[in-house]
Amino acid sequence: MRSARQSRPVRRRKVVMALEMSLLCLPSAHAASGILTVGEGTTAKQYSASALLRRPDVTRLDLSRSGEPLGASVPAVPLPHLVASSDQGLSFAATDNFVARIPPDVFSRARRDGTSAWIAIEEQPWPRRDGQDIGPFALVWTGPGAEKIDREQWVDHLAAITPGRDAKLPAATGSVARRGRDVFTISCLPCHRVSGAGYGTRGPDLGGPLPVSRRLTKERFDRTVRHPEQVRPDAVMKGFTAEQIPDADLDAIRVWLGQVGPATTSVTQPSQNR
Template sequence: MQRLLKPLLCLALLGALHGTRVAAAELQLELPAGTRTWTSAALLAHPLAEDIRIPADVAYQRAMHYRAVPLAALLEGVAAGDHLQAVALDGFAAELAAAPLLARQGARAWLAVEDPAQPWPALAKGKPSAGPFYLVWQHPEAAQIGPEQWPFQVARIRLLEPLAQRFPALLPAADASTEVQAGFAQFQKNCLACHRLNGAGDSQFGPDLNIPHNPTEYLGAGFLAQYIRNPQSLRRWPQGRMPGFSQSVISDSQLEQLIGYLRHMAGRKAEL
């Protein structure tokens, strides 16, 4: 009976926490101007808030309408050369160059805000919505914005040092080829939001990609590329959360660069 009561109690507590999150959501910004907490009510009433349409929403895979604030309006003191991180409730940690977030033409970043009175739909059966805060883009193709740059269920946005300074264990060798260096850039953009490598990174979402084994060490020729393109084509797993990366997100040449970086890092394992 005690083993049965504990799961039921946990479910009740999670339900209560979920209800609290939607009704009294807060977003924490840790920026050069200081730390500020925005409530969903304050953001919905922001003077620059607009009703926007996102024709091809990444999370919902269809057109969506949101009440949203231009993200640039909230990034007080942030410069184009800065580096930001958006941390989600589930541990997803999107690494974001500041320049695209501050842009007012071309690709434009918006912070969509879930209204507790009009909650967004669930992402899937039995799942929560993308709220309370969701970074969405208008015209993402203008700046090659990938799906990892659409973090949802965001709880915190913070200014950080560049990745090379925070996590030297991610760096390829100083004499690595330009292709490997380009692959490192692809890894930062497309992988680091979910995965660590050599124990380095902030995400708590997916497995480490070098410790104890690098995927280039156990996936045969061609299979790693196939897995990245369509994970379910290699391992049928209904609970799998890794999305496929189409050619519109990462080209064949960029995919080869990414795999080249991973192969290179297999020879640079960290001692943990």
């Protein structure tokens, strides 16, 4: 989860710094919500932590070694017991402006792998992160395939679950750029929009007025993603390792971002060989 997504907001200062700050997250004024909203419109339901804890389907999970280590006996409710269906995908919005849009294939693969999705409830104080409370709700996963769930698909600070919608990102031309857009959707879209498309607003829009891939050199772009603390010593965005985003995928993200907006410089396409 935010072991993968543990980026914390950073303020932009000067224009030059802003270029290097493009992938860092901006501050949020939202406080943790004590209510979980499931659904939208007139059919939406709202749950307090105490209401969920009183449900007969509450189960104790050992999450001490999970992707979100919340404790050894954490109460949780099966996600399918709260949502009508995940067949169209679901969006999970956090109070810090992080939004994970999880497509239906993730849920179908999880079922095949014997992996279960849960809404964990903060009964005892959860470990704080960067001095901040991460409760009172979180999307967590258990079972044999839990390690296959991308880190951006573990969601703390959870405030709302709604039907998933296509973010309608800018088009991608070529197989490399299409791969870049797919990887961006999973790993970057929860915090960043592109040319206004998307839902997450923890970080800046990476599409305009000029894509960051054209503002930054490849070396600077890669370093910002891999080691943001080297770009800014006070950065709290956690870098993505080569295991989390392989080098070829990082190049593909840059290629796709280079196609977004008015072309001013060319972006060299990396080899399509994997």
